[in-house]
Amino acid sequence: MSYSALIHSDIQKKWIKKLDTVKEQFKEKSDYNDIHSRFPYENIEWLVNEGYTLLTLPKAYGGEGATIEDMVIIQSYLGMIDGPTALSIGWHLSVVGQLYEQQMWEPSMLKMFSDEMKNGALVNRAISEAETGSPTRGARPSTNAVEVDDGFVINGVKTFTSMSKGLTHFIVSAYDNAREQVGYFLIPKETEGVEIADNWNMMGMRATESHDLVLNDVHVSKENFVELRSAVGKKPNGWILHIPSVYLGIAQAARDYAIDFAKAHSPSSIEGTIGDLSTVQQNIGKMESLLLSARHFLWSTAALYTTNDGDTQLWNETAASKILVMNQGLEVIDIAMRIVGAKSLEMDRPLQRYYRDMRAGLHNPPMEDMAYTNIASSVLGLFDKK
Incomplete structure (x- = not known):
């Protein structure tokens, strides 16, 4: 395209x-x-x-x-x-x-x-923990921050720290027992007590090296207590659309590979290439329609953040963008693999990698069940009753 x-x-x-x-x-x-x-x-x-x-x-x-x-x-x-x-x-x-x-x-x-x-x-938030699951579900982190005379001492372990070895700074969530609140602390990578566990061994998005971040008596200054959880998430965050953007791109790559394959693959059992077969053309048409739909929904949602006057809250569009891109993107890759056939499973072809990487996106925020529940609550007016 x-x-x-x-x-x-x-x-x-x-x-x-x-x-x-x-x-x-x-x-x-x-x-x-x-x-x-x-x-x-x-x-x-x-x-x-x-x-x-x-x-x-x-x-x-x-x-x-x-x-x-x-x-x-x-x-x-x-x-x-x-x-x-x-x-x-x-x-x-x-x-x-x-x-x-x-x-x-x-x-x-x-x-x-x-x-x-x-x-x-380079910075990223380090907020997921093995015990709490996705941070978007609101659980209190077990990572703790203890105030001392000249700052805070932080201990804990964070999971899914994407780009861990490439980052220079982490924004770490921790529970301040004295204040009974969750805060965020900016921690430079070279701070004493900061370690990367080197334990990332997942099926998808393997190259992100999203290792555990281990914090052992990490001392940070008071100025580096930069945020409170209560101040985060009060308005839709359009910047989180970077997530479906990436997976839309992966689906596009799978589509492109399947199209090139269909144009070139010519088994001896047929005349021409498999792209001439009506069944393959039906799959290509469906694949392209799904991709077009996902792309235009995501990109139009992003455009709303540019043109919106601020009065319209885009919670539903933002959440739905990720869910729609993921589900339709997975279907696009599935169709692409059907077009290529058994060869799509060969490790020296990228389709199996696209499939594994795409699956990983299901576990990036927002989670599908929470997205649907929140969208339903909005439509039903249930937020107003809380």
Whole structure:
């Protein structure tokens, strides 16, 4: 598919053109990184050096000032090239976009961290824990923060810390027993007591190296107590659309592979290629329709964040975007594998990797059951009764 008809801003054109120049370079080690659960260091290094990590930082802080719509379109393209690279860097883009748009930290901390980013800083939230499940379900973290004279001492273990070995900073959730509240602490990677467990061994998104983050008597200053949970999540966060963007890109890559295969594969049992067969054409038509539907829903939701006057809350559209992209994207990949047949299971073909990476997206927020429940509560007016 050509994105030219859908790209309209200068920043979108700029980055898709730049990513085009490294498309094959980024794909070069995708299979190796997947098999060995190796982080795509070279890809991330290029993105940092080119200033991609400043994409969602506002211009007032020296960033590019990309909108949510810009991010979604560019991240969809990067996801098509290499899913783990896109998901990893997407967490940074999303965190930065929300922090600065909603001014979630003190002005001095926002200024300080924007300067850090200009020197290559990469950040992600570390909030999942084995005992609590998804943090979006509201459980209190077992990671604890104890206040001392000159700051806090933090102990705990965080799971699913995407891009763990590439990050320079972690935003860690911890329970402050004295205040009886959950807070977030900005912790530089080099802080004493910070360890990466090196235990990521999942079926999908293997190259994200989302190892456990282990915090052993980690001391942080009082200024690095940057947020309270009560201040987070009061308005829809469009920046979280980076997640379905990546998986839309992976579905697109699966579609592209199946189309190329159908055009070229010519078994001796037929004349021409399998693309001439009506059954294959039916599958291609269905696959394309599903992809078009998912793309336009996601991209139109992202566009609403750009054009919305602020009065309209986009909770339902945001949650539905992820669910729709995941479910239809999985179906797209399933159809692509049916078109390619048994060869789609060969380890030296990317379709089996796309399938495994796509499955991983089901467990990124928002969770499907919570999304449907919240959408239903909104439609039924149940939130007003709480």
